[in-house]
Amino acid sequence: MKRLLWFAAVLGGAAGLTLVVSMPPARLALPSAADAGGVAGILHIHTNRSDGGGAPDDIAAAAARAGLTFVVFTDHGDATRAPDPPAYRAGVLCIDAVEISTTAGHYVALGLPVAPYPLAGEPRDVVEDVRRLGGFGIAAHPDSPKDGLRWGDWNAPIDAVEIINPDTSWRARVVEPAIGPRLGLVASLVTYPFKPEETIASLLGEPTDVLERWDSLTPRRAIVGIAGVDAHAKLAPFDAEPGDNRYALPFPGYEAAFRTLSVRVHPTRPFTGDAAADADALLGGIRAGHLYTAVDAFASPAAFEFSAESGGRSVWQGGELPATEPTISLRVKSNAPPSYTTTIRQGRGAVLAERREQEFTVAAPTGAGVYRVEIRAADRPGSPLWIVSNPIYVRAPETRDPEPERQWIDSAVLFPSEPLGWSVEHDPGSTADLELLPDRTGARMHLRYSLAADPLPRPFVAIAAPVHTIGPTDRLALTVRSEQPMRLSVQLRSSVDGAGEERWQRSVYVDSSARQVIVAFDDMTPVGVTRTAHPPLDRSPTLLFVIDATHAKIGSSGQLWIERVALVRSADAR
Ligand SMILES: [Zn+2]
Ligand SMILES: [Zn+2]
Known part of the structure; x- marks a missing residue:
């Protein structure tokens, strides 16, 4: 018993000492200024619609208590869910946006309508789609220590970069090799109940790499720098996948997170109380970069x-x-x-x-x-x-000078041509019907497809043709249109001696107006694991046009018309 008391006393003493030593200094209360230089709010909030811990109404109420004027919800998704219209809840302007997962990082998109197909795949494709749909995209937590979360394409024309993200800051501490940052994290568990926002702010690291990256891009074009709170109202005690809530602790709470940092935006018009108009004015200010980030704690x-x-x-x-x-x-x-x-x-x-x-x-x-x-x-x-x-x-x-329009020289016409070596491939649950339509100028391929509604095995439909020689060409020219907007994956498949098949792909946007798209073979990226980054052009590969579950909804159907397929090379690359 005595020993137990001793143990309790030592433990209590250690906790007390930790408290005294690591308690962050209190927030400085500044006199309120007449003009703060913008309306205060914060972006990048997860609700219980994805992996967040709270409902939109509760989150808005927390934001109101923290003194914020607007919040932007960014639940994980592929933009095919209709966003809620902007609304005032608890006096706070609530805007519904989405955080899209790409193959190399997350892209937060504001101001999107319902996407006609799932937005996913490579970062450059998602950036292109968000832009085409009139949205505004932010490369989220670009400094995340997690490979799948860290933004991986700085050539893509992103609209903005997330310069501060507290969720990433603690993740970075978890994986630090030195013991100090991790001890800080443990100490924060002790100080959080006493000084929640000061504790969260004390864990924010210096975003050196992100600021350097941002500064390296802005001489070429304007890119907005903006903070995201990435609030989930829960904390996994170790480096769990986002959405893995098994061991999550119910903090930091939304209110504490909202008191930690904010973004002050100059809207393009003063707010009137009309949610749709105010959201429009706010998004206008964000797009224009009329904003700053403040660590309020x-x-x-x-x-x-x-x-x-x-x-x-x-x-x-x-x-x-x-x-x-x-x-x-x-x-x-x-x-x-x-x-x-x-x-x-x-x-x-x-x-x-x-x-x-x-x-x-x-x-x-x-x-x-x-x-x-x-x-x-x-x-x-x-x-x-x-x-x-x-x-x-x-x-x-x-x-x-404007880039000269490049001219392409046909090296081999693959369609329409004789013999027509085109066939369809699909998984057992999907259907595909390929027919040849006679045309004044030759012929058109017409594909009717229907993807299986079962996600496993991943449904797909493809049109395939063997290509005997690719060299000396370096590109594919495809004239195509579709019934509805979609992305088509142009692929090359090679068989590797004794090691099965490897594939590379480049996704292209297709809609109801027939257009020529050019795909450079060295711009293709691996599907799964391949031995080379780009397709080898010296083997006789199979050319594929694939509709799959990356960009098409499972269970969906549609039609595609292909007018012309040719291997081409640039006229100036003789
Ligand atoms: Zn994310
Ligand atoms: Zn997030």
Whole structure:
């Protein structure tokens, strides 16, 4: 008994000591400013419709308590569910968006209508689809330590990048080789009940890689930088898959997460109380990059403005001025505490100004440049980020000539041609009917297909033809249309001596207007595991046009017309 008391006392003492040693400093309460520089809200929230712990109404109520004006729900999905119309719940504007899983990372998409087919597959395909459908996409948690979650395609024309994500921060600590970050995580379990938002904020790492990546892309085109809270209202104690709730702890709660950080957006019009119009104005402000991110758990409520002025013209953050202007002045204004440092950065690394004043103006160097502001809580260990602005872009006039239209030379016409070596392939549950339609100019292939409703084995329908020689061509030209918008997977299949078959694919968008699409063979990527990154062109492969469960709903049916298939090479690559 005595021994047990001793043990309890030692344990209690250790917990108390942890509490004293690792308790994060309290949030600084700032006087409310007349203009915070935007409406406060947060994006990237999971509800109980996917792997979140709360219902939309409860989440909105938590956001209201945390003082937020808007929230964006981003449940996992493929965009085929109709998003809820924008609505005020508990006085908070609730916008329904989606977090799409690609083969290399998650893409959060706002402002999408119902997608005509599941959005999935390669990041570049999802980015293209979101763009075509008029949505706005954010590469989510690009620094995630988990392979499947980390964004993997920086050439794709993403609209935005998620620069801070607390969910990723703790995941990163779990996999750190050093013991310190993991001990911090354990200590946070002790301090969380006393200072929830300060504890979450203390776990935010420095997003060095993400900011560097962002700075490397913005000289070419505008990309919005934005925080996501990635709130699930639960925490897996180790590196579990998202959605694996078996060992999840019911915190951090939504309210604590919402008190930790926020995004302040300048809507394109003032809010009127009409949810649809306000959502539109908010999304307009987000698209334009008229927003900043604030870690409220350090000091709040934040007030911040970053603008540039030249010859009577003035732009907000996210805006652009021509580099031909003789003098451009950059102006920063905030309610930063005196101990905080405000930095205007020019692209990667270069610091244009570092001040402790709340308000100052500096002249931009002549010529093109991309400028953004960081304010750091210099009184805290490691001077963590308090505010991150969006850039102001000073651009030189576009001097690049438009890319010349490339000409293609047919090397081999595969359709219409003699003999017609085309056939269909499908899984046992799916059906396919391929017929040849006579045409004035020759013939058309017409495919009617119906995919099995059973997801296993993965249903597919394909049109296939052997190709005897591919060289010296490097591309395929396909003229095709479909009954409804869809993605078609163009594939090459080779048999490998003694090792079965390997496939490579490139997915193309097809709709009811007949169009020629060009697929470069070295742009194809492996289906499953292959021994080479791109298809070898020296074997006699099989060419396939595949409709599968990646982009088509299981149980769906449709029609496809193919007018022409040819192996081509570029006219200038003789
Ligand atoms: Zn995600
Ligand atoms: Zn998420």
